[in-house]
Amino acid sequence: xxxxxxxxxxxxxxxxxxxxxxxxxxxxxxxxxxxxxxxxxxxxxxxxxxxxxxxxxxxxxxxxxxxxxxxxxxxxxxxxxxxxxxxxxxxxxxxxxxxxxxxxxxxxxxxxxxxxxxxxxxxxxxxxxxxxxxxxxxxxxxxxxxxxxxxxxxxxxxxxxxxxxxxxxxxxxxxxxxxxxxxxxxxxxxxxxxxxxxxxxxxxxxxxxxxxxxxxxxxxxxxxxxxxxxxxxxxxxxxxxxxxxxxxxxxxxxxxxxxxxxxxxxxxxxxxxxxxxxxxxxxxxxxxxxxxxxxxxxxxxxxxxxxxxxxxxxxxxxxxxxxxxxxxxxxxxxxxxxxxxx
Ligand SMILES: [Zn+2]
Numbered sequence: 001x002x003x004x005x006x007x008x009x010x011x012x013x014x015x016x017x018x019x020x021x022x023x024x025x026x027x028x029x030x031x032x033x034x035x036x037x038x039x040x041x042x043x044x045x046x047x048x049x050x051x052x053x054x055x056x057x058x059x060x061x062x063x064x065x066x067x068x069x070x071x072x073x074x075x076x077x078x079x080x081x082x083x084x085x086x087x088x089x090x091x092x093x094x095x096x097x098x099x100x101x102x103x104x105x106x107x108x109x110x111x112x113x114x115x116x117x118x119x120x121x122x123x124x125x126x127x128x129x130x131x132x133x134x135x136x137x138x139x140x141x142x143x144x145x146x147x148x149x150x151x152x153x154x155x156x157x158x159x160x161x162x163x164x165x166x167x168x169x170x171x172x173x174x175x176x177x178x179x180x181x182x183x184x185x186x187x188x189x190x191x192x193x194x195x196x197x198x199x200x201x202x203x204x205x206x207x208x209x210x211x212x213x214x215x216x217x218x219x220x221x222x223x224x225x226x227x228x229x230x231x232x233x234x235x236x237x238x239x240x241x242x243x244x245x246x247x248x249x250x251x252x253x254x255x256x257x258x259x260x261x262x263x264x265x266x267x268x269x270x271x272x273x274x275x276x277x278x279x280x281x282x283x284x285x286x287x288x289x290x291x292x293x294x295x296x297x298x299x300x301x302x303x304x305x306x307x308x309x310x311x312x313x314x315x316x317x318x319x320x321x322x323x324x325x326x327x328x329x330x331x332x333x334x335x336x337x338x339x340x341x342x
């Protein structure tokens with residue numbers, strides 16, 4: 001009987017933790033929304049009073065309750081009735097769910113409170129970076145720095161206070177290798193290989209520009225014709241400059257993966273990159289198919305890779321190390337048993 005009461009108490013304890021982490025998560029998510037909108041625009045985070053984007057009416061405190069207010073108002077401004085972006089409830093509920101999942105994955109009693117808390121703090125930064133990159137195709141340096149500092153603190157903490165950080169199975173060496181295991185290949189790929197491949201084969205503008213250059217050089221043209229070709233060439237060059245490497249990695253991706261590697265270790269980070277490449281490739285195929293059937297310039301433009309890296313890092317923070325260990329074991333299992341070797 002005693003045993004049963006204990007189990008009941010424990011269940012209540014866990015349910016309490018899950019509810020608290022979810023509610024805390026949606027509250028943090030509401031702040032992350034502010035970060036996602038204000039940071040890329042260079043606006044201050046401390047500026048008070050949210051207001052409706054359409055009518056400018058200040059939003060009362062009771063309409064700022066994360067998730068619930070949006071649901072009660074059915075996504076409409078109380079003052080003017082115009083639509084409030086679904087992005088707000090998306091970011092809030094996503095943060096709440098990921099915080100909840102973190103505490104589901106890491107057991108407070110066995111893994112301690114500090115490591116899962118650090119994962120949540122890290123995930124919060126990842127969410128901001130992911131949406132920033134999706135919206136603007138750029139990552140703000142402040143958030144990248146935040147991720148790097150959180151990762152460094154987690155690594156220092158887990159090295160100095162291993163019992164407090166016992167949920168983490170990443171050693172200092174794992175973290176330091178992780179800093180470079182993905183970021184360096186990205187750096188090489190993004191800044192050496194991609195521009196090279198791109199300029200050789202991929203871009204239509206590159207192809208057209210090359211053709212025009214050849215014609216300008218070899219064909220005998222009247223001055224008027226040459227001028228016309230030069231003008232066409234200039235527009236292609238301008239387009240090349242504007243789009244840049246379409247599927248390449250930016251410096252933000254490199255820093256993001258360095259911070260991710262320090263936080264999660266090399267195993268999880270390699271898994272994260274792998275997940276990101278698969279998801280990103282699927283998305284690229286979908287975009288390409290869409291672009292074929294549409295004249296909309298938007299569909300043909302470059303897409304940000306950051307959101308996929310963020311998805312990869314979030315998933316890998318839950319089971320990346322374990323997945324890599326399984327893979328290594330799978331590679332090394334068909335060994336010759338000792339007794340065959342005598
Ligand atoms: Zn309004």
